[in-house]
Amino acid sequence: MFIEGGVTAPKGFKAGATHCGIRKNTRKNDLAVIISEKICTAAAVYTQNKVFGAPITVTREHLQDGKAKLVICNSGNANTCNKDGVELANKMSQLVADKFNINKEDVIIASTGVIGQTLPIDKISQGISKIAVSENGSVEAAEAIMTTDLVLKEVAVEFEIENTICKIGAIAKGSGMIAPNMATMLTFITTDVNISTEMLQLALTKTIEPTYNMVDVDGDTSTNDMVSIIANGEAGNDLIDTENENFKAFVDALMEVNLFLAKMIAKDGEGATKLLIVEIIGANNDQDAKKLAKAVTASSLVKTAVYGNDANWGRILCALGYADVEFDPNNVSVKFLSKNGEILICEQGASVMFDESVATHVLNESEITILVDMHQNNGTATAFGCDLTEKYIDINASYRS
Amino acid sequence: MFIEGGVTAPKGFKAGATHCGIRKNTRKNDLAVIISEKICTAAAVYTQNKVFGAPITVTREHLQDGKAKLVICNSGNANTCNKDGVELANKMSQLVADKFNINKEDVIIASTGVIGQTLPIDKISQGISKIAVSENGSVEAAEAIMTTDLVLKEVAVEFEIENTICKIGAIAKGSGMIAPNMATMLTFITTDVNISTEMLQLALTKTIEPTYNMVDVDGDTSTNDMVSIIANGEAGNDLIDTENENFKAFVDALMEVNLFLAKMIAKDGEGATKLLIVEIIGANNDQDAKKLAKAVTASSLVKTAVYGNDANWGRILCALGYADVEFDPNNVSVKFLSKNGEILICEQGASVMFDESVATHVLNESEITILVDMHQNNGTATAFGCDLTEKYIDINASYRS
Numbered sequence: 001m002f003i004e005g006g007v008t009a010p011k012g013f014k015a016g017a018t019h020c021g022i023r024k025n026t027r028k029n030d031l032a033v034i035i036s037e038k039i040c041t042a043a044a045v046y047t048q049n050k051v052f053g054a055p056i057t058v059t060r061e062h063l064q065d066g067k068a069k070l071v072i073c074n075s076g077n078a079n080t081c082n083k084d085g086v087e088l089a090n091k092m093s094q095l096v097a098d099k100f101n102i103n104k105e106d107v108i109i110a111s112t113g114v115i116g117q118t119l120p121i122d123k124i125s126q127g128i129s130k131i132a133v134s135e136n137g138s139v140e141a142a143e144a145i146m147t148t149d150l151v152l153k154e155v156a157v158e159f160e161i162e163n164t165i166c167k168i169g170a171i172a173k174g175s176g177m178i179a180p181n182m183a184t185m186l187t188f189i190t191t192d193v194n195i196s197t198e199m200l201q202l203a204l205t206k207t208i209e210p211t212y213n214m215v216d217v218d219g220d221t222s223t224n225d226m227v228s229i230i231a232n233g234e235a236g237n238d239l240i241d242t243e244n245e246n247f248k249a250f251v252d253a254l255m256e257v258n259l260f261l262a263k264m265i266a267k268d269g270e271g272a273t274k275l276l277i278v279e280i281i282g283a284n285n286d287q288d289a290k291k292l293a294k295a296v297t298a299s300s301l302v303k304t305a306v307y308g309n310d311a312n313w314g315r316i317l318c319a320l321g322y323a324d325v326e327f328d329p330n331n332v333s334v335k336f337l338s339k340n341g342e343i344l345i346c347e348q349g350a351s352v353m354f355d356e357s358v359a360t361h362v363l364n365e366s367e368i369t370i371l372v373d374m375h376q377n378n379g380t381a382t383a384f385g386c387d388l389t390e391k392y393i394d395i396n397a398s399y400r401s
Numbered sequence: 402m403f404i405e406g407g408v409t410a411p412k413g414f415k416a417g418a419t420h421c422g423i424r425k426n427t428r429k430n431d432l433a434v435i436i437s438e439k440i441c442t443a444a445a446v447y448t449q450n451k452v453f454g455a456p457i458t459v460t461r462e463h464l465q466d467g468k469a470k471l472v473i474c475n476s477g478n479a480n481t482c483n484k485d486g487v488e489l490a491n492k493m494s495q496l497v498a499d500k501f502n503i504n505k506e507d508v509i510i511a512s513t514g515v516i517g518q519t520l521p522i523d524k525i526s527q528g529i530s531k532i533a534v535s536e537n538g539s540v541e542a543a544e545a546i547m548t549t550d551l552v553l554k555e556v557a558v559e560f561e562i563e564n565t566i567c568k569i570g571a572i573a574k575g576s577g578m579i580a581p582n583m584a585t586m587l588t589f590i591t592t593d594v595n596i597s598t599e600m601l602q603l604a605l606t607k608t609i610e611p612t613y614n615m616v617d618v619d620g621d622t623s624t625n626d627m628v629s630i631i632a633n634g635e636a637g638n639d640l641i642d643t644e645n646e647n648f649k650a651f652v653d654a655l656m657e658v659n660l661f662l663a664k665m666i667a668k669d670g671e672g673a674t675k676l677l678i679v680e681i682i683g684a685n686n687d688q689d690a691k692k693l694a695k696a697v698t699a700s701s702l703v704k705t706a707v708y709g710n711d712a713n714w715g716r717i718l719c720a721l722g723y724a725d726v727e728f729d730p731n732n733v734s735v736k737f738l739s740k741n742g743e744i745l746i747c748e749q750g751a752s753v754m755f756d757e758s759v760a761t762h763v764l765n766e767s768e769i770t771i772l773v774d775m776h777q778n779n780g781t782a783t784a785f786g787c788d789l790t791e792k793y794i795d796i797n798a799s800y801r802s
Contacts, residue, residue, distance in 0.1 A: 051722030051730045051750075081718050081730065083751045115715020116752045223719050300701075301797055308798025314516020317482050318624050321452030329452040329482065349452075350484045351517045389798075390791040396702055397709025397790075 006138030006154035009169035010192035011234040015137035017144035020127030022076030031127040032141035034071040040230035042068035043201035047225035054085030055109045066197030069106035079111040079119040142171035151268045159253040164237040174265030187227040194233035195240040211258035214383045266384035271391030277369040283379030288325045290381040295323035297385035307387035311359035331375040338365035407539030407555035410570035411593035412635035416538035418545035421528030423477030432528040433542035435472040441631035443469035444602035448626035455486030467598030470507035480512040480520040543572035552669045560654040565638040575666030588628040595634035596641040612659035615784045667785035672792030678770040684780030689726045691782040696724035698786035708788035712760035732776040739766035
């Protein structure tokens with residue numbers, strides 16, 4: 001069940017943010033902290049890009065013991081492809097650890113922004129010295145990690161484990177340089193569930209694949225992506241240390257959180273005006289369905305047609321055709337669905353007579369589903385993307401200036 | 402050596418075009434024919450998309466005997482994903498064969514345009530009845546196969562085989578739905594070289610990989626791509642039927658033609674203002690270099706930065722990082738080159754101090770080369786792309802209207 005709040009919704013967490021001035025010309029907060037009163041079990045998944053940020057290196061080291069207490073994240077600078085990046089990420093961890101009187105090894109650190117510029121550690125040091133956390137700090141923290149995001153991304157859910165009320169909260173950032181094949185973008189999750197590190201990592205991994213890994217904004221897999229979760233056990237449930245019913249309840253709740261944020265990230269893709277959901281059914285198997293769904297979501301031609309409310313379904317078949325999956329085009333059917341209704345536009349791989357004005361009406365909505373039936377077997381998958389607009393170009397032709 | 406003209410530059414070829422009215426609201430010619438007086442050896446490479454156009458099916462059948470005499474191509478309708486597509490492509494072949502008094506099996510047929518709309522065979526029939534060919538018809542034919550192309554694509558070269566002068570001519574169309582991994586877009590090549598079908602196919606295949614298959618406009622592999630070549634032997638050289646020196650001379654000339662057109666197609670990518678050449682050197686092997694070059698050329702973020710004259714080299718390293726190639730980011734160096742000069746912007750995977758205004762000046766040109774040295778081994782590759790602009794969105798958000 002969705003509830004109000006974000007990372008401070010679960011018991012025992014505080015958050016806050018401040019303005020360091022990492023990027024010029026903005027008074028927006030750019031440094032966020034999430035902290036737990038008690039030591040937490042912790043897990044994370046990271047970008048699979050061969051070029052990865054210094055904060056990823058440092059967080060990996062810190063999470064080797066499966067414990068953490070604090071998350072720190074700056075926006076405006078990715079601290080990636082810098083000679084002294086790891087050194088500065090370590091320094092930033094030490095500064096925030098000193099400030100909150102915890103061990104440096106209990107810090108999860110993340111950075112997002114421009115690649116290849118030295119992290120302004122002096123500004124960050126000043127920011128850390130003045131940062132304050134509170135039980136109402138989630139919104140502030142969510143706002144501080146935004147870059148080109150237009151929408152603040154925060155969510156919390158409540159669920160029961162054997163009559164004990166448990167909560168999960170999260171904040172995220174997305175927008176650009178977002179593509180499948182990894183633990184995409186930044187999401188920081190907190191929970192008061194009592195769970196072992198091993199089961200926490202397993203739960204996180206299970207929920208990444210059908211959520212963030214099915215999102216594609218622009219095909220670019222970022223260097224700094226990370227999803228982390230810290231669990232402080234304050235809900236008071238019996239420790240989850242095997243894959244039992246309680247574990248399943250936790251995974252279900254976590255799935256709800258991650259699916260919500262994945263869709264939110266897709267919908268707020270750079271320059272996007274629409275959330276594009278591509279649902280494949282009837283594929284040979286789930287793996288094939290995934291490839292097909294991702295190919296359609298990633299196609300620039302499909303994305304621009306969706307932007308233009310143009311029922312140009314030939315581009316959908318074209319994208320399916322290069323997805324590296326075996327199928328007979330003569331069996332494929334395609335439907336568009338939205339709040340405005342639904343319309344069948346292609347059957348047995350060929351056009352059906354459809355009313356263009358109805359199709360345009362269905363497409364003229366902020367959430368569009370393309371439902372493709374391969375008529376092969378029972379494989380299914382759903383991918384999340386967005387339309388491609390002039391605004392994406394505007395944003396990215398001058399990102400650094 | 403480049404010479405004037407296109408497909409009618411080699412001896413014994415004529416071409417022409419006419420207006421059938423396949424697309425509304427345009428008086429542009431939309432049907433082209435190329436014909437050889439004598440029967441030709443013929444070869445072709447086709448799209449690898451699982452969803453492919455009816456003309457591909459029919460051309461494959463016709464070229465089974467390795468012979469052809471005529472090429473016909475319409476723009477405005479792809480004749481793809483239609484129930485009666487193959488039937489109509491056969492009918493179109495028969496109509497043009499009757500008109501020019503040749504065998505239907507000697508026709509190479511191609512269509513380009515919207516997918517999933519029935520081919521207007523009556524209009525095409527009328528067009529065929531009035532089409533006229535001449536020795537000056539190459540420009541007309543090149544113009545008729547254009548869709549969103551802004552620039553007419555035609556080229557011819559002359560070379561010698563044992564003191565016999567030989568020629569190769571070609572016309573092409575490109576622009577959108579263009580990606581690597583196939584015999585991309587439409588190119589029709591003619592030559593008066595005397596060569597066996599087997600050697601002709603081999604020469605074509607050899608020259609496709611480093612040219613068209615290294616082009617990426619928007620990552621979308623089209624359903625109708627084809628490169629065909631017909632050779633009528635009128636130059637009078639000794640028949641080329643083995644991989645001897647004469648074969649090599651022919652391959653070199655053909656490479657020149659295909660490289661020229663590949664670059665032209667990239668530069669005239671939909672909405673593009675710049676040709677982007679990505680040159681990888683020092684990779685582990687050529688295969689790795691290819692993957693790396695293609696990843697950079699395909700990155701929307703690199704493409705938009707090039708559009709904005711923004712030396713945002715972090716995006717180049719990011720793209721290299723997800724190219725599925727093993728390397729150490731700390732060894733990579735990156736240079737920008739253009740007519741306006743060159744500038745080193747990244748060394749050992751990190752920023753070098755460079756003058757932003759100089760970098761912007763180098764990028765402010767219509768042909769940009771990104772030179773990446775992996776410092777691993779001797780692998781090299783060059784890929785061709787273009788920038789991504791608002792215009793691409795404009796064109797594709799309303800392509801069918």
